[in-house]
Every structure is written in structure tokens, then in C-alpha cells.
Amino acid sequence: MYKVQLNKFEGPLDLLLHFIRRDEIDIYDIPIAQITAEYLQIIEDMKSMNLSVAGEFILMAATLMRIKSRMLIPRPELDDEGEPIDPRTELVNQLLEYQRFKEVSADLSNQWHEQSFRHERTTVQEVEGIDDAGIYLRKVNLFDLAQYFKEAMDKMPVITSYEMHREPVSLKDKKHFILKSFNGDGVLKFNHLLSKCEDKIEIIVTFLAILDLMRLSEIVVFQNKLFDDMVIHKLEKN
Amino acid sequence: MGNIDQIIEALLFATPEPLTQKKINFIFENDSSNLDVIIERLSQRYAEQGSAFEIQNIAGGFQLRTLPDYDMYVRRLLNKAGQLHLSQAALESLSIIAYKQPISRSDIEAIRGVDCAGVLKSLLKKSLVKIKGRDEGPGRPLMYAITDDFLKSFGLNRIADLPKLKEIAELLEEQSALTEQINAFK
Numbered sequence: 001m002y003k004v005q006l007n008k009f010e011g012p013l014d015l016l017l018h019f020i021r022r023d024e025i026d027i028y029d030i031p032i033a034q035i036t037a038e039y040l041q042i043i044e045d046m047k048s049m050n051l052s053v054a055g056e057f058i059l060m061a062a063t064l065m066r067i068k069s070r071m072l073i074p075r076p077e078l079d080d081e082g083e084p085i086d087p088r089t090e091l092v093n094q095l096l097e098y099q100r101f102k103e104v105s106a107d108l109s110n111q112w113h114e115q116s117f118r119h120e121r122t123t124v125q126e127v128e129g130i131d132d133a134g135i136y137l138r139k140v141n142l143f144d145l146a147q148y149f150k151e152a153m154d155k156m157p158v159i160t161s162y163e164m165h166r167e168p169v170s171l172k173d174k175k176h177f178i179l180k181s182f183n184g185d186g187v188l189k190f191n192h193l194l195s196k197c198e199d200k201i202e203i204i205v206t207f208l209a210i211l212d213l214m215r216l217s218e219i220v221v222f223q224n225k226l227f228d229d230m231v232i233h234k235l236e237k238n
Numbered sequence: 239m240g241n242i243d244q245i246i247e248a249l250l251f252a253t254p255e256p257l258t259q260k261k262i263n264f265i266f267e268n269d270s271s272n273l274d275v276i277i278e279r280l281s282q283r284y285a286e287q288g289s290a291f292e293i294q295n296i297a298g299g300f301q302l303r304t305l306p307d308y309d310m311y312v313r314r315l316l317n318k319a320g321q322l323h324l325s326q327a328a329l330e331s332l333s334i335i336a337y338k339q340p341i342s343r344s345d346i347e348a349i350r351g352v353d354c355a356g357v358l359k360s361l362l363k364k365s366l367v368k369i370k371g372r373d374e375g376p377g378r379p380l381m382y383a384i385t386d387d388f389l390k391s392f393g394l395n396r397i398a399d400l401p402k403l404k405e406i407a408e409l410l411e412e413q414s415a416l417t418e419q420i421n422a423f424k
Contacts, residue, residue: 010326011352056352097349100403104337105329107401108392112324115393117306118294121251122316143362143369 012060013098015042020095027095030088032071036064067091169202174209179218179234186234190221193232243283246276256299256390273300297389298396322364327357332366332388336400340370340381358382366391 009015019035020027043061046053070077070087077085181196182188190210197203210232213219222231249265250257263270277300281293291302304312312318324332331354334346347354361367370383384397394400 010330011350013351054352060351094349094351098351101330101333101337101349104333104401104403105326108333108336109324109329111392111394112329114306115391116322117309118292118303118393119309119312119316120301120303120390121254 010102011054012039012057013095014102015039015057016060016095017099017102027092030092032064032068032088036061036068039064063091167201167205169205171205171209171212174202174205175213178206178209178213178232182232182234186236188232188234190230190232242271243276243279246271246273247280250280250293250300250302253301256297256301258299261299294393295395296393297386301390325357327352327354328361331357331361332384335361335367335382336384336388336397337403339383339397340373341383342373342379342381344379346382 009018016035016039019025019038020030025031025035040061043053043057046057067087077087079085177196178188178193181193193206193210194203197206210219210221214221218235220233220235222233223229246257246262249262253261257273259270259273262273277293277295283289284291284293290305290308292305294301294303327350330350331346334349335341338345343354343358346358358367362369364387365385366388367382368385370381372378373381389395389397
């Protein structure tokens with residue numbers, strides 16, 4: 001079996017190009033079945049080496065299998081001009097484009113290398129007129145500002161302790177209060193309960209208490225129409 | 239103005255940034271000279287004298303640089319470490335940005351077929367690329383472009399000086415193949 005050193009590939013496209021070069025495949029006539037099998041084998045190898053397979057490799061595997069299945073369809077799809085569409089075209093174009101930039105990046109690498117032998121004068125700019133803010137601002141761009149902002153935010157003291165206030169009303173107390181608030185007929189208006197609340201949290205606890213009492217089948221709640229006041233009836237215990 | 243060459247030479251020596259015609263116009267006010275012509279003369283003189291410098295046409299201006307022969311010594315003087323190495327991922331992303339700028343991250347990723355978040359971050363940090371704004375399209379993605387530092391680091395004057403993409407060469411090749419075919423039919 002062919003062993004491939006995985007880390008030298010920049011991604012699935014690079015890996016496919018490697019197959020194409022190695023097997024001297026015509027890029028315009030890729031044997032999809034063969035390439036797919038090889039590709040899947042690589043992914044299996046990655047898994048067996050306990051490498052986490054990057055999502056883009058999986059995506060390419062899916063793409064290859066889709067192309068393969070489309071090629072099995074006996075009647076080829078036709079384009080606008082009635083010509084059969086080769087399911088591989090899209091992938092081929094992608095490979096060609098990637099290959100172009102890969103070649104250019106080799107040229108760029110040489111240029112980078114050669115330029116690094118030529119040194120410019122290292123000038124330390126002395127800033128005299130401090131009022132000339134232009135000198136300071138000249139080389140700062142939006143990205144720099146965003147970067148400084150992030151650094152400043154990262155340096156902010158991290159608050160690890162919080163002061164918590166104990167809630168003045170407990171659910172248990174509120175349930176008890178509701179049960180005691182019923183009149184002789186065992187009826188209670190929701191608005192009446194609200195009028196006894198002092199703040200938002202108490203209203204919330206009141207509401208929770210009602211829900212919990214309903215769950216416990218201690219009360220039932222009626223409402224005649226939308227937005228009407230709710231009437232709470234106490235259920236007699238059997 | 240017999241000493242204009244010397245004045246320009248002094249400016250080249252002193253400038254922290256590539257010297258442009260615009261700056262020359264500013265310095266000489268109305269009576270400015272054509273920088274290209276003077277640079278030509280200076281370059282010729284340096285070559286004849288066997289100078290340690292050359293003048294590079296870089297990032298839209300001119301800059302004095304030491305010749306590659308003296309790299310080792312300059313490096314020692316400045317205590318510069320070995321060459322900064324650009325990864326394959328960085329080079330690929332840079333070339334895509336250089337040819338297609340302004341370009342969004344997702345378009346770079348579409349060409350490379352891999353995630354580019356990390357490499358873009360490091361290119362931004364090296365100030366080889368910059369964020370040029372946002373696209374008007376859906377999601378208003380950030381658009382990346384190359385910087386003057388990129389041009390300087392690669393010894394380029396303008397983007398147009400980049401090596402040509404293979405595309406053009408291939409097209410010409412195909413055309414000649416086509417002509418051959420046509421001729422065969424005749």
C-alpha cells in the first residue's frame with residue numbers, strides 16, 4: 001500500500017493534485033472511481049493513526065462520491081446548449097484554479113527569499129513635535145485599532161466574585177400566602193395578589209407559586225377572556 | 239542644478255519609506271525634476287562604481303537596499319535572526335489575495351479548499367495583508383487586500399509586477415493547438 005505523509009498536504013485539493021501528478025492522470029479526464037477509492041483510503045489511514053480528520057477532507061470525500069454516483073446515471077444531464085454535462089467539470093475547475101495559485105505561490109516564495117537578502121536602511125524615526133499627531137496616526141489602521149481594543153479588553157480585570165442578594169421572597173412562603181388569601185368562598189383574584197407585590201421579583205415568584213399550586217392540584221385558574229383578570233379557585237382536598 | 243543627483247541620493251539615504259515623485263514635488267515645490275531619470279543615472283553610477291547598494295523600485299517609490307552579497311554581514315550587525323519563513327498556506331493565501339483583491343475569507347477558502355482563519359490572522363499580524371473594508375453582499379464579510387509591506391517584502395513596485403498567472407500561458411498554448419487542428423483539416 002502506498003504510504004502518504006499527510007502533513008505535507010495543504011488540504012483535500014492539494015491531496016487530489018498529488019494523486020493526479022503521481023499517477024500522471026489527465027486532469028480533464030479524472031478516473032473518479034479510482035481517485036475516490038484512493039482518497040477514502042487516505043481518510044481511513046488518517047483515522048487509524050488517530051488523526052482527527054478535518055471537515056474539509058470529509059466534504060471532499062462526499063463530493064467525490066456524489067460525482068461518482070452522478071457518473072453512473074446512464075442518461076447524462078444536459079446543459080443549456082444540449083451538451084452533456086460532465087459531473088467532474090466543477091471539481092476540475094476548482095483543481096485547476098487551486099493549481100494555478102499553488103504554482104504562483106512557489107514563484108512568490110522565491111521572490112520573498114531573494115528580497116530578504118536585500119536590506120533597507122533601518123531608520124529609527126525620532127519624533128520631535130509631539131503635537132504632530134499625524135506621525136503617530138500614520139501607520140495605524142482600523143485593524144490595528146481593533147487589535148488594541150481587543151488587547152485592552154483582554155487586560156481588563158477578571159471579576160471572579162459576585163455579591164448575591166438573597167431573594168426576599170421564597171416560593172414556599174408565597175404559596176402559603178396565596179393559600180391563606182382566599183376568601184370564604186375559596187375564590188381569589190389574580191390582580192389582588194399582584195397588588196400585594198412590592199417589586200418585580202415578587203410578581204415573578206407569585207406567578208411561579210400559582211403555577212406550582214396548579215401542578216399540585218391545590219388551585220384551578222379561570223380566565224373569561226383574553227387579558228381579563230384571572231380568578232383562582234381553591235380546590236377542596238378529598 | 240548640477241548636484242540634483244546628489245540631493246536625490248541624500249534623500250534616498252535619509253528616507254524611511256520608499257521615495258516617491260510626489261514627495262520630490264513637495265520638497266522642490268514648483269521646480270521638481272523627474273525622479274525616474276535621476277534614479278536611472280544613480281543606478282548606473284552605483285553599478286559602475288561597484289557600490290554595495292542598489293536602488294529598488296518598490297511599493298510605488300524608490301529605496302536604497304544593500305546588495306544580496308552583504309546579507310550575511312548586515313544580518314549579523316542587526317542581530318537579525320534567520321529568514322522569516324512563510325508557510326505554504328501563507329504563500330497560497332497571499333497569492334490568492336494579491337491576484338483577486340479585495341477578496342473575502344470565504345472566497346479564499348473556496349479556492350484553497352481549506353479553512354483560512356488562522357493563516358489570515360498571522361498574515362494580518364505580519365502586516366502583509368490588511369482589511370480593506372466590508373463587502374456589500376450578504377453577511378457583509380471583511381475584504382482582504384495586500385499591503386505596501388507585502389510589495390516591499392517581495393521586491394515589487396506594483397501589483398501588476400506579479401508573475402503572470404499560468405492561465406494566460408495556457409490559453410495561448412491552446413490557441414496554437416487549435417490552429418494546428420484547423421490546419422490539419424485544410
